[in-house]
Structure formats: structure tokens, C-alpha cells
Amino acid sequence: xxxxxxxxxxxxxxxxxxxxxxxxxxxxxxxxxxxxxxxxxxxxxxxxxxxxxxxxxxxxxxxxxxxxxxxxxxxxxxxxxxxxxxxxxxxxxxxxxxxxxxxxxxxxxxxxxxxxxxxxxxxxxxxxxxxxxxxxxxxxxxxxxxxxxxxxxxxxxxxxxxxxxxxxxxxxxxxxxxxxxxxxxxxxxxxxxxxxxxxxxxxxxxxxxxxxxxxxxxxxxxxxxxxxxxxxxxxxxxxxxxxxxxxxxxxxxxxxxxxxxxxxxxxxxxxxxxxxxxxxxxxxxxxxxxxxxxxxxxxxxxxxxxxxxxxxxxxxxxxxxxxxxxxxxxxxxxxxxxxxxxxxxxxxxxxxxxxxxxxxxxxxxxxxxxxxxxxxxxxxxxxxxxxxxxxxxxxxxxxxxxxxxxxxxxxxxxxxxxxxxxxxxxxxxxxxxxxxxxxx
Numbered sequence: 001x002x003x004x005x006x007x008x009x010x011x012x013x014x015x016x017x018x019x020x021x022x023x024x025x026x027x028x029x030x031x032x033x034x035x036x037x038x039x040x041x042x043x044x045x046x047x048x049x050x051x052x053x054x055x056x057x058x059x060x061x062x063x064x065x066x067x068x069x070x071x072x073x074x075x076x077x078x079x080x081x082x083x084x085x086x087x088x089x090x091x092x093x094x095x096x097x098x099x100x101x102x103x104x105x106x107x108x109x110x111x112x113x114x115x116x117x118x119x120x121x122x123x124x125x126x127x128x129x130x131x132x133x134x135x136x137x138x139x140x141x142x143x144x145x146x147x148x149x150x151x152x153x154x155x156x157x158x159x160x161x162x163x164x165x166x167x168x169x170x171x172x173x174x175x176x177x178x179x180x181x182x183x184x185x186x187x188x189x190x191x192x193x194x195x196x197x198x199x200x201x202x203x204x205x206x207x208x209x210x211x212x213x214x215x216x217x218x219x220x221x222x223x224x225x226x227x228x229x230x231x232x233x234x235x236x237x238x239x240x241x242x243x244x245x246x247x248x249x250x251x252x253x254x255x256x257x258x259x260x261x262x263x264x265x266x267x268x269x270x271x272x273x274x275x276x277x278x279x280x281x282x283x284x285x286x287x288x289x290x291x292x293x294x295x296x297x298x299x300x301x302x303x304x305x306x307x308x309x310x311x312x313x314x315x316x317x318x319x320x321x322x323x324x325x326x327x328x329x330x331x332x333x334x335x336x337x338x339x340x341x342x343x344x345x346x347x348x349x350x351x352x353x354x355x356x357x358x359x360x361x362x363x364x365x366x367x368x369x370x371x372x373x374x375x376x377x378x379x380x381x382x383x384x385x386x387x388x389x390x391x392x393x394x395x396x397x398x399x400x401x402x403x404x405x406x407x408x409x410x411x412x413x414x415x416x417x418x419x420x421x422x423x424x425x426x427x428x429x430x431x432x433x434x435x436x437x438x439x440x
Contacts, residue, residue, distance in 0.1 A: 005066050006066065006414065007066070009063075010045060011043040012042055012064045013041045013064070014039070014068045014073070015053065015068060016039065016053050016068050017038050017039070017053075017068045017070070017072070018037060018070045019035065019037070019038045019072070019073055020362070021034050021036055022365075022366050022367050023073075023370070024036065024038075025383060034362050035399060037053035037070065038051065039051050039053050040384065042414075042417045043063065045390055045416035045418075046389055046417065047385060047388050049386055050385060050386050069398075071398065072394070072399075072403060076370070076391045077346070077370060078135065078136065078327075078379070079135050079137070079329060080137075080139045080373035080377060081290045082140050082141070082331060082332070082343065083140060083333070083335065083337075084123040085114075085119065085140065085152040085156075086332070086337075087123070087334060087335055088333070089110050089335050090336065093107065093109065093335070094106070095337065095339060099302055100299050100302070100337070103335075104336075113434075114152070115148070115151060116151055120158060125433070127163055127343075128425045129333075129425065131166055132413070132424045133345065134346070134413045135345060136382070137170075137379055138168070138169055138170070139169075139229075140169070140170070140172070141231075142173060142174060144174060144175050144189050145179050150192070153171070153192060153196050153198070156169070156196065156198075170198070170377060171199065172199040172200070173192070173202070175201075175202050176205060177205055177207060177242075178205055178213075180202055181207070181212075190221075190223075190226065194226060198226075199229045200221050200226040200227070200228055204231065204240075204242035206239065206240060206242075211245060218253050221255070221257055222255070222257070226257065227259070229259075230259075231262050231263055232246065232264050233265060233266040235266050236266060237266055238266055238269040238271075241274070243261060243278055246285075247282045247287055250286075259285065259287045260287070260288045260376060261288075261290070262291075262292060263291075263292055263296060264314040264315075265296050268311070269310065279315070279319060279324070288325040289316075289319055289325070290329045291316050291326060292328075292329050293312070293355045294330070294341070294351050295332055295337065295338050297311055297313070298337075299312070313356050317356075317357075325372055325375065326372065327369070328352050329373075346369075346408060347407065348369065350404045352368075353365070359400070362400055370382070389416065390416060391414065391416065392414050393414070395411050396408070396410060
């Protein structure tokens with residue numbers, strides 16, 4: 001089929017679709033042959049019926065029927081970890097020598113340009129990219145320990161309202177954990193997060209009194225009924241063990257809220273006994289993990305004139321074996337920490353499959369950028385299931401090899417049963433956004 005054949009009527013049947021079994025209720029497969037064929041009837045913005053395809057069966061339907069020719073259908077993406085507030089500044093702040101610290105310095109220097117208009121426009125640009133590629137949910141981390149933090153949170157609130165119904169937008173505070181030893185700052189951050197309906201977070205480092213700082217964050221989350229989302233052990237140093245500390249704190253405090261941890265790179269450099277002990281604690285604490293393989297492959301083990309030896313990806317297979325929820329996030333886009341990317345979760349999934357061997361079999365890994373992050377974000381489930389909203393992406397690819405071999409730039413994003421026709425924004429729009437002095 002030609003993907004342009006998908007009608008605008010909102011009432012039609014797609015025959016002979018390829019559907020990953022992970023997206024069909026009760027049909028999850030861990031074996032080869034994860035794809036099944038289905039006839040999908042869409043009406044009034046919902047999946048009216050999802051039935052087994054039978055070439056000998058004449059479908060009784062008054063709606064237009066389109067032969068999908070085994071085109072693959074996925075629920076819309078969910079990016080549970082990105083950084084809209086600093087996105088798209090690479091042309092103005094290229095990031096120094098490519099190292100983590102020089103990138104952070106470049107971001108800090110660039111904040112002189114961040115104001116109400118400039119920040120909103122950049123964040124909106126990122127959301128337009130995400131929407132055009134097929135995302136229906138985005139969680140962004142917001143740097144929250146600098147003078148422009150209030151502007152960034154106000155921009156988030158405005159964009160959350162503006163994008164309601166198209167993208168469910170969430171925000172997490174991001175502060176270097178050592179700074180939170182200051183009780184005034186830690187409470188100020190928590191109060192701002194509560195004011196804007198956000199999630200409390202920090203980036204861990206090996207700092208003095210880390211135990212006490214983490215405990216204070218849990219206490220503030222309990223006081224203000226906030227969920228927690230940490231950048232954790234974003235390092236290849238085997239001595240970075242904040243993940244274990246966070247898990248033990250959650251267990252000791254019997255924390256009832258949601259806890260998410262991202263990165264956890266150092267886990268891949270630790271010995272098996274430490275890994276087993278830590279992952280057992282993470283499972284016991286009910287913590288969800290977000291792996292950021294693209295950024296970590298770019299930043300970790302980076303040394304001048306030396307080829308990196310370490311991948312920087314956390315132990316996702318070992319986590320899944322323990323029942324720990326694992327999602328994949330897109331992370332930074334076109335900023336000093338990562339100068340590439342376009343908020344396309346299929347591109348991220350493609351790289352994650354190669355980096356982390358998420359194949360043979362593919363199993364339920366397609367959930368890691370769709371249903372799993374939605375569940376972690378406490379959003380309603382979205383499957384290819386009768387009665388669910390018809391929010392999905394249609395790819396001309398007929399199997400996973402074809403899906404991951406090409407960018408799938410001709411994909412069709414369908415929301416409420418109708419193709420969106422959304423176009424990616426032109427990078428030239430950023431020329432004016434990047435102009436110094438753009439103000440209110």
C-alpha cells in the first residue's frame with residue numbers, strides 16, 4: 001500500500017496489518033515470530049475491532065477497506081527522558097571538546113540568552129519534532145538551580161496547556177545533587193516543582209553527605225506528595241553506587257510514590273556480586289529504569305585521541321529478568337551534550353537495538369518506547385486494542401529488519417483516527433531564535 005492511502009474520514013478498515021504481539025492484549029511473545037497480521041477497523045477515533053486477518057474471509061464492513069500489505073502498526077511513542085529546556089542551542093553553544101564537563105560549562109554559559117520568548121520557542125520546536133515523528137507523551141528534565149529556572153518552568157506550564165490533547169507533557173527538576181546540601185535551595189526546588197505539578201529530581205554525584213541529601217529529597221517528596229526521577233551514576237566509575245543508595249532509601253522509608261532512575265551507567269563496570277545485590281534492591285523497591293543509550297554512547301569513556309572502550313549502557317537484560325520496568329529515553333537533542341538527534345523515538349530505538357542487542361528475539365522491547373514509559377508516567381494504557389483511542393503510527397515496513405533498516409520518513413502518524421499531516425519544523429526557524437537579545 002501507499003501510506004498516503006490512509007483516509008481522512010476517521011472511519012475505515014486497514015486489512016492485513018503487521019502488529020507486534022507486544023501491542024496486543026494477551027499475545028505477548030518472547031519467541032521468534034513476534035509479528036501477527038490483523039484487520040483493524042477504526043471509527044469515531046477509536047479501534048472498533050481488531051481481528052485476525054484471513055485472506056479467504058470477506059470482511060463485512062460498510063467503511064472503506066484498505067489493504068495495508070503487511071505495513072506495520074505501532075502505538076504512538078512516549079519519550080520519558082529528554083531536555084527541552086536546553087534543546088536546539090548547539091549552533092550557539094557547540095560544547096567544547098565533547099566531554100561531559102565542557103558540555104555542562106557550555107550550557108551554563110548559554111543561559112544568558114534564555115528568556116521567556118527564546119526558551120518557549122526552542123521547547124516548542126522540540127515538541128513539534130516529537131509530535132511529527134509520532135510521540136504522544138514527553139517528560140522533560142528542567143535545569144532548576146540557576147537564575148533562568150523560573151522562566152523554564154513557566155515555559156513548560158504554558159506549553160503543557162498548549163499541547164494538551166496532542167502531547168502529554170511532564171517535567172522534572174534537574175539539580176546537581178551536591179547543591180541540594182543547601183536546605184534553602186532543596187526546599188525552593190521542591191516548592192517550585194509542587195507549584196507547577198512536576199516531579200522532583202536530581203543528578204547524583206559522589207559528594208559528601210550523599211546519603212543525607214538523598215534522604216532529604218525523599219522527605220520533601222513525601223511532604224509534598226511528589227514523585228521522584230533521578231539521573232543516577234552517569235559515569236563509568238565502578239565506585240559510583242548511588243543506585244543502591246536510592247533503592248535502600250526507598251525501602252527503608254517505605255516510600256509510596258513513584259521512583260524512576262535514568263542512566264545507571266556505572267552498573268556495567270561493577271562486579272557481578274555488586275550488580276546482583278543492587279538489582280535485587282531495585283526490584284524490591286519497585287523502581288523503574290530509563291536507559292539513555294544514544295547519549296551515553298556519545299559521552300561515556302570519552303578521552304582525547306583515544307577510542308572509547310565502554311558503551312555506557314546499563315544492564316537492561318538483567319533488569320528485565322528481575323521484572324524491573326525498563327524504558328528507553330531520547331535524552332538531549334542538538335545541545336552541547338549531544339549535537340545530534342531530532343526527538344525521533346524510532347531512531348533512538350534503532351540505535352538501542354544495536355547497542356544493547358534488543359533482538360533475537362525482539363520480544364517485548366517495542367514496549368520500551370511506547371507502553372512501558374506510559375505506565376511509568378501514570379498515563380492511560382495505549383495498545384492496538386478494541387476500544388482504545390486510534391492513536392498510532394503506520395510504517396510501510398513489513399518486519400523489524402525493514403523497520404530498522406531505514407529512517408521510515410514516510411510514516412503516517414494517526415491521532416483520533418485521522419492522519420495528522422504534521423510536518424517537521426524547518427531548522428531555519430531557529431536562526432531568528434538564536435539571535436542574541438530576543439526578549440519579551
